[in-house]
Amino acid sequence: MDVQFINPVLKATNEILLTMAKLEVKFGNVRVKKHDETVSCKSITGLMSMASKDAKASIALTFTEPVILEIANKMLPESKHAIDGIVIDLVGEIANMVMGGAKRYLEEDGYSFNLAFPTIIMGSEYLIAHRTTAPVIVLPFKTRTGEFFIEASFEQIKKA
Numbered sequence: 001m002d003v004q005f006i007n008p009v010l011k012a013t014n015e016i017l018l019t020m021a022k023l024e025v026k027f028g029n030v031r032v033k034k035h036d037e038t039v040s041c042k043s044i045t046g047l048m049s050m051a052s053k054d055a056k057a058s059i060a061l062t063f064t065e066p067v068i069l070e071i072a073n074k075m076l077p078e079s080k081h082a083i084d085g086i087v088i089d090l091v092g093e094i095a096n097m098v099m100g101g102a103k104r105y106l107e108e109d110g111y112s113f114n115l116a117f118p119t120i121i122m123g124s125e126y127l128i129a130h131r132t133t134a135p136v137i138v139l140p141f142k143t144r145t146g147e148f149f150i151e152a153s154f155e156q157i158k159k160a
Contacts, residue, residue, distance in 0.1 A: 004109060005102075005154035006030075006137060009059055012101025013141070013150060016094060021074040028140030033151060038127045044068055044083055045121040046095025049131055050103060050113040053157070057113070058130040059102070060151040061095050070145045083122065092118040098150075 010027065017023040039045065045062040063071070065083060071094070072080040072087045080087055095118040103113050121128065130136050134155035141148050 005057060005106070006139070006152060008102040008105035009098065009150060009152050010139065011105060012098045013061070015101060016097045017071070020094075020097070021071045023071060023074060023143060025141040025143055028142060028147070028149075030140075031138050033136040033138050036127070038125055039123075040125050042124045043122070044088065044091050045126075045128060046091040047119045047121060047128060047130075048095050048099045049116045050099060051116075052111055052113045055111060055113075055154065055156050056132055057154045058132055058136075058152070059095070059099055060128045060130070061091070061098060061148070062128070062151070063091065063148040064146050066145045067143055067148045070143065088120055088122070092120055 014025060017025055039062055042065050043062050044065070045060050047058070047060040049056065049058045068083065068087060068091060069080050072090055075090065076086065099115055103115060106113060128151055130151065130153045132153040132155040134153045136151050136153045139150040139152060141150070
């Protein structure tokens, strides 16, 4: 995994959560995801991809229920005690903002990506499938109410 892709994702995530939710996060230890590894706790994921003629990428932001409710209660005008339609929409919007921020930083390095719409996945046990053949890196974050993580994959397309 190219640091050239990971750093914009980390920077965008930190900026979005600090600006929009006044939430400070601490980065954990980065690791490579196992092929068949599933999310195994009650969570919600915003999955997005982007592509250009030179590369394709995928990110998944997965929030545990306590963390997304903390974020929702800081960003939304009404208090949330459970994941509902508004919180689901918020996860999609956060994923969109993070990917858009990462795209902006990557464009400074000469990439020109098109973004897909976010897909939302919810449950207590599910597999996140990325549409790249590159390794998937797991980036854990800690907040005062718990952890969330980002999965990121970046594939350089080989030119013939």
